[in-house]
Amino acid sequence: MQQTWQDLEMAQPRVVPFLIASLKKDRLSHAYLFNGPAGSGKSAMAIYMAKRFLCRQATGVDPCQVCKDCMRIDHGNHPDLHKMTVDKQTIKKEQVTALQKEFSYRGMESQKKVYIIHDVDKMTASAINSLLKFLEEPTQGTLAILLTENREAVLSTLLSRTQQINFLAPSHENMVAQWMKAGVEERHAHFLAALTGNTALIKEVTDGDWSFQARGVVLQLMKEVYLKRDHAFLTLSDKWLPLLKERFQQQLGLEMIFLWLKDFLYMKIGKEKGLVYVDQLQVFAQIARSTSTQQISRGVEHVMEAKRHLNANVPIQLVMERLLFKIQEG
Incomplete structure (x- = not known):
């Protein structure tokens, strides 16, 4: 199903009206900085803006969705839409230089070009200096959309040359709906919504029941940390490490432990409403004695x-x- 501004506005009710007003007045900035947490829809918004910018059949604020430009963007192969992502934790000068060279040419399909840079806060100083030239002297028909989850880490020289837009974190209800749409049972959808707001991870997390397996390993591991101290390190070696191989899996695994400890703390002080691990009350009560x-x-x-x-x-x-x-040490 094709997205529209109306769909995007459900997640970002303040951002979308602002962008629509800019389109209606034909006053799009040449460069935007989208700031917000993972899962807030920054990437989807950037792609939709690019589609509208490059669509030659659009008559209103939405792209037509059926022309060659729109279809190529949907399939990820539009020659005038370029994306840049982190390479080994940073965005290097060479990546920006290659992009600048590409943008020195005229658009292949249209007379316009768009580039989207993810994690702009991870750009090296030399990469930022290379990018500043474009931001200071933009070429006609070019749109830059920079994305970050950490605005505070973006250099002021970049901030001052972009139109900054802040995205809200997705609501719990919105995330539950998205997990259920992906085929997750409602109870587990609430767990996953509490775990992460990053909708980009939906396929990876739900693929092969990985999240169910990871949850089970976390429950076993944390129980053993407190009640069977020696067993915990065996579970880490035999179950945790083989299951959580990818970086995003390891990050989610730590988040599961964080939520487990937070629930344990809430239970300990008598705040049991809204627990993520509501089925662990008996275990919490057993551990709480000591x-x-x-x-x-x-x-x-x-x-x-x-x-x-x-x-x-x-x-x-x-x-x-x-x-x-450290947890066992207290």
Whole structure:
């Protein structure tokens, strides 16, 4: 089913009217910075804007959806739409230079060009300097859309040369609906919606019941961390590491542990409404007899530290072994 501005507005009720007004007045900026959390729809919005910008049959604010330009964008092979993503944690000058060379030519299909840069906060200083020339002296018929989840990490020189638009985090209800649309049972959809707002992960997380398996391993691992201390490291080696091989899986696994500890803490202080692991109350009660709220809070802090180490490319086995040891240490 083709998206429309109306579909996008359901997730971003403040962003879409602003962009539509710009289109109606023919006052699109030459460069936008979309800032917002994963799953907020930045990529979908960027693609739809590109489609409208490149569509030669559009008569209103929406693209026609049926012309050659629209169809090529849908299939990811439009020659005048270029995307740039992170290469080994950074966007390098060479990537920007190659893009600038491409944009020195006229559009192949139309007289326009669009480029979308993901994770612009991860650009190297030299890459940013190369990009600034275009932002300061844009060529006619060119649109740049820069995406970030961390506006604070974007250099002020880029911020000052773009139209900044902030995206809201997706609502829990919206995410539940999207997970259920992907075929997830409602109860588990609530769990996944609490776990991540990144709709780009829906296929990966639901493929082959991975999320069910990962949840089961987390429940076993955390119970053993507190009640069968020696078994926890065996479960880490035999079940956790073989199942959570990809980076996004490891990140979600740590988030599952974070949510487990948060539920445990809420249960400990008598706030049991809205728990993610509502089926674990008996386990929480068993562990709570020998665990203080301070120890649980420190466990949450240790998970946050583990997330930072994982993002810094520390090997997952070292990250997890250190995390389990610290939680057991209290």
